[in-house]
Amino acid sequence: MESIGALEEIILMILLKYEECHGVQIAQHHETIFSKSISLPAIHVVLKRMEKKGWVDSRFGEPTAKRGGRRKRLYKATPAGYHAIERLQEAKSKLWASIVQQNFRYGAN
């Protein structure tokens, strides 16, 4: 299986949740979820890479005035993208579940 980068994973999940998005929407969702800003070209690079791997698909959307009359490119996760992330998430949650929940908040240990 091809390895998934951390940002790839997050963007793929965003695409799975919100179906079709373009770059700015992804950045907005990212900010609301993580309350942390993210650079757009970083998102673009990840999208292109995932498109090459076949995890996402894209098509041109309609132009808007805010974009200076430029079309947006709308991205969508593919079944292959879903399967790529599915196994990873299963493994992660299994691992998380196996961890004894500890309270680190009060400086234990």
Next chain:
Amino acid sequence: MGLTRPPKWADWLIEKICPDEYLEEVQGDLHEAFYWREETRGLPYARRKFYLEALKTFRLFRFRKPDFMKNPFFYLLKNYFKTGFRFIWKTRTYSFINMSGLAIGIATAAMAYLFLADQFSFDRFHDKSDRLYRIGAQLEFRGETEKMGGASYIMGKTLPEEVPGIEMATHVKNGIALRLIDQDYNYLVFHYADPEMFQMLDFNFISGTPGAFQDPENIVVSKTFAKTLPASNELRLLFGEEEKVFSVAGVYEDFPMTSTFRPAVIIPFNFWVSRVAARRTETWFDINMNVFVLRREGATLEDVEAGMNEVLAANLDSDMASANPQLFLQPFSNMHTDRLEMGNGLRATANLQVLWVVLIVGLLCLLISCFNYSNFALGNFLSRSREVAVRKVIGANRNSIFQQFLSESFLGTLIAGILAFLLIQGLLPVFSQFVGVEYGFRDLLSWRFGVGLALVLLISTVLSGLYPSLVLSTKKANIALKERLKVGGKSFFSWFLVMMQVSITIFLIIGMLTTNQQLDHLLNFDLGYEDENVLALSIRDTSEQRLDQMHRELERLAFVQSVSSNSGYNGTDYKDGEIDFSTSHLRTDENFIDLLKIDMVEGRNFDLEIQADQGGAVLVNETFVKRAQLDNPVGEVIPFQYGNLENPRIIGVVKDFHYAALQTEVKPLVIYTAPEYMMQTLLIKLNPQSSQQEIGQIEALWRQIYPTRPINYTYLEESNAADMQTETQIQRLARSGSLIAILLASLGLFGMVGTHVRQRLKEVSIRKVNGATPMDIYLLFSSKFGKWLVSGFIIGTIPAIYFLNNWLNNYPERIQLSWGIPTLSVLICAVVFLTIITLLLVRVMNLNPATHLKDE
């Protein structure tokens, strides 16, 4: 929308940095994000972010498509390759057979190339190799010119001084001495050389240096030899009875295997000069060594040779004038392949005949496979006329069809090229063993090989692609849709290629059978004596007493039938008035004739009882009698003179026997017992089935009598067979070459007939419905193939007979080329080809007409 706009020059920056294909999306996104950020976090933040992200768009460069990919032609090419692949896959069995055929041809030629490149790379690794020569001398002798590699000491000393075109020169001479290793004496071959040699040739010293190289006791040795030296770095050698101790001053890297001159031990030339009589260093035509010469830059070879001959003419004794002696320079790079009469230790080991055969076999195999490939690809392409028609209807023009088929045929040859590489990798170890030279895959990675391979692929592409491209691209679409183009029946070109293949195959098979037969003829030839169970020991000892003792001891052994010594065959002149020829002569003993079972034609053998035989009696062979024009040879006194043997009386005539290699004619021979020449070879006739243990007894005896001499023996039968090495090599090459050829031609025919048959399935079906019997169908196809096969047979046979007749004329003892061999070759081909045709036709003969008539 507010009044604010994204910063202009940052926008400009994006347009500069961001790759074109992503510009619209990325710039749009950045603009949109600018307004969104301005709304949520304020203008300064939005601006700052915009600048930053504009710069960061350079990261998208990694996803930029290279410029050539944006070219529409590239998309077209991609499409061609895609259809090409699909087509190859659709006809995969045939395509695979076809491509592997080309791959076999390429691999064969590649290996031939490897071998030839290696053979012709000899002695070129020296920096100055294009200016290095060795001196050779040429003498005229009874109308024949004899070229010898070698010079005399005085030539090497005087010529560089007096000929301005010679920059420097060095004497090089082989020496032989005994060396004690673990209680056993072994012969060591070493070289004498002048200090100039280290400047002329590429010596790479690992430790020490030759220094001035004047002190006779300070020598240099090769790295491999240095490993056999004791810790003291001393080399002890026995010259006759006298021991000399040398100290090693330097160790150099061994010369590569592709060097004719590979010295292990080099001793200063002074050593030789100090130990020989002055006469040896002063006589102009005492040719017994080599002289390497470095031509001065700017001087031409002709000038140097002319200068050398001037000096020679000024110094020559008058008695040499009749031989018209001339000096010449042999380029270093020719030493390996250019065989001279004499080498003085540096002999050409390659045989040009063998190299030629390798070249021809390699080229012919390549040619067959190219024809093969083209022919088959042609048939396959032409069957696609309907596809072409559709493409044309859609709007393809003539050029694009042309390009399509050329690129497709290139795809095929490319795959074949890759297959060839794999094949070569697998076959190299086998081939290395076959020719006895170790080759690695690395040897192939030279630019010359790359260019050669590219050329072969290009030629096959053009041959296989050009014709169908032309035919298909010019065909009118409506016609092509209506009728199918056919291969075979009307296409002269493809049948011409089949015919050429058949003729090349026939050529090679005739070649193989003839060399086979000639070699068998030579190996089984009645030599005129029996070489079975005869052991030949080289003596290399001057004492006649020890030899006598050896004889007596050997004769006592039960398994020894007979013992005889001889001097080996030497040459001299024989003059009797007008009659003048050169004759061989041999000193031996009375056992010689019986031991080798040589037939006497007249007279008698030497007899110990008869006093007169001791000094003045000789045996001659039939050729001698003929050349000396003696009517009644026995009892005749002849004016033969050698040493103290003068005017001997002939007591017997022996039947001609082949004492020299069979490739030469039997020369006149005089046999005597007078002690005019040192005994050099000891022949021992053993009982049949003598074992290794018994040979051990002979070795023990040898050690007892010659404690300081290494034993060195061969079976006469084996050394006679070794004389046939060239012929054996040619035979093996011809054999494997013709096997590959017949395989390739069969593949070609298989593809050809297969395509032909597939195209006419419907026709055959209709014929069957109308009542044609399987036999009719068989004849329908095979008569057409038969015509071309027969013409191929004829075209192949004629040049084969011509070339082989020329080759056979080199041999005095040769087979007669009869019609047997060509007939047999044709039969072999015919059987193989007819089997293939029949196998393919069985399918057609038995087909059910319904299957092929129901569709469409």
